[in-house]
Amino acid sequence: MTNHVIDLHSFDAETKTRRLADEPDRVIEGDPRQEIEIAHSDDAVGLRVGRWVSTPGKWHAFTDKDEYCYILRGKCALIHEDGTRQEFGAGASFLIPNGFRGFWEVIETTEKHFVILERD
Numbered sequence: 635m636t637n638h639v640i641d642l643h644s645f646d647a648e649t650k651t652r653r654l655a656d657e658p659d660r661v662i663e664g665d666p667r668q669e670i671e672i673a674h675s676d677d678a679v680g681l682r683v684g685r686w687v688s689t690p691g692k693w694h695a696f697t698d699k700d701e702y703c704y705i706l707r708g709k710c711a712l713i714h715e716d717g718t719r720q721e722f723g724a725g726a727s728f729l730i731p732n733g734f735r736g737f738w739e740v741i742e743t744t745e746k747h748f749v750i751l752e753r754d
Contacts (some may be wrong), residue, residue, distance in 0.1 A: 680750075
């Protein structure tokens with residue numbers, strides 16, 4: 635852990651890649667591939683901050699986390715289980731609250747900065 639200010643536009647981190655289809659029963663449409671870079675984490679409080687890029691697709695959103703997102707490029711949507719759809723593009727920021735049930739849809743390859751707080 636660092637005690638210096640972290641510039642999310644220029645930090646050094648290992649890039650982890652994943653193919654979401656490798657996670658059972660997660661993907662609904664497409665074959666989304668993601669890159670994740672963690673700029674800061676604090677396991678004691680369940681905090682992760684970083685950058686994420688995903689190719690198009692649609693999948694079940696996670697639960698048990700609060701996530702703040704700032705979209706740098708691309709176009710995506712969050713779709714609540716009741717069908718409410720919200721689309722976001724470059725410059726948008728939003729919070730996905732703990733307990734959200736629904737789907738992520740990446741319409742155009744999307745890059746975001748994120749802050750995640752894990753919940754039990």
